[in-house]
Amino acid sequence: MTEPTELEEIISGLMLPEKIISPKYFYDERGSKLFERITRLPEYYPSETELGIMQDNMAEIVALVGEHASLIEFGSGSSSKTRMLLENLNQLAAYVPVDISRDHLLESSDKIRLEFPNLEVLPVVADFTKAFALPNPSFMPLRNTVYFPGSTIGNFAHAAAQELLNVMYQEAGENGALLIGIDLQKDPAVIERAYNDSAGITAEFNLNMLRHLNEAFGFDFDLSNYSHRAHYDEDEGRIEMRLISSCEQIVSAGDAEIFVADGEAILTEYSHKYTLDGFAEMASSAGFEIKRVWIDADTLFSVQYCVRS
Ligand code: SAH
Ligand code: AVI
16 A cells, blocks of 8 residues: 555545644744744743753763764754754764755755864754664764754654654664753743744744645645634643634645634644653653753753663
């Protein structure tokens, strides 16, 4: 049997009792730039907090990663947090940024090459939820360190997040390590504010997914018929982001026609927030031993260093 095409997968998601589109479709060139703007919003605490944790603990991080490692970043985006690591790590063998947003990845990699002319930068355009081949650096690394900042793992449901940790375990290889950013459970009001910013950039980011599907797959979503909603479900420990239709409408792509009711939602993203124990359990099931956990003074976010046990 042949694998379904991306378009078939998207249409199947829109035919479910609760319509759903994978969050990977946020990230065309415009979506990647909108995400970058989100990271600078005053309400969006994760980025600044994670950077602060990295800055405060850089000496220890550098010692743990060691010399001649290769850094493999899953979902590298603009590589903005990575710059701090690249400036500090000793004699890195290579930097391998992996991302689905092709143009943005290649543009960001060119910028990194200019800033770090002695570093081998080997970008990989891939969907990291599926198997992909790692490039061979010119210098054999002593170990692979998988870097997964931003709490992007939170965008996966638990089973998929567990599977992703398994993939990272494989990609890290023998002797390998994982440096990962994990957002923590906290006052729901703080979390909801981060996904309902006053400048409306998160709303634009959410709606941009429909524009992306129109351009890349020939859908005819009318963006003016949808609005952004983000709600924190305390029982599930996650933000749920949706697009809500303001009228009854038919959306089509090629021959496919999808009926949408007035007020009906499309689920576009989960963003899970973890407890330390919750993440430790998942990491351990994937075969990782957590060596070090760094947390900010307000216990908003954590950065964790794990090795293959
Ligand atoms: N690491 C950066 C960017 C996080 S945004 C930071 O912490 O700021 C999430 C990134 O993951 C985006 O750049 C997006 O394009 C990428 N991404 C999301 N799903 C992906 C997938 N399935 N495969 C590869 N990249 C993906
Ligand atoms: C990439 N990811 C970790 C972000 C998050 O917070 O879940 C994406 C995002 N969605 C809305 N704002 C930011």
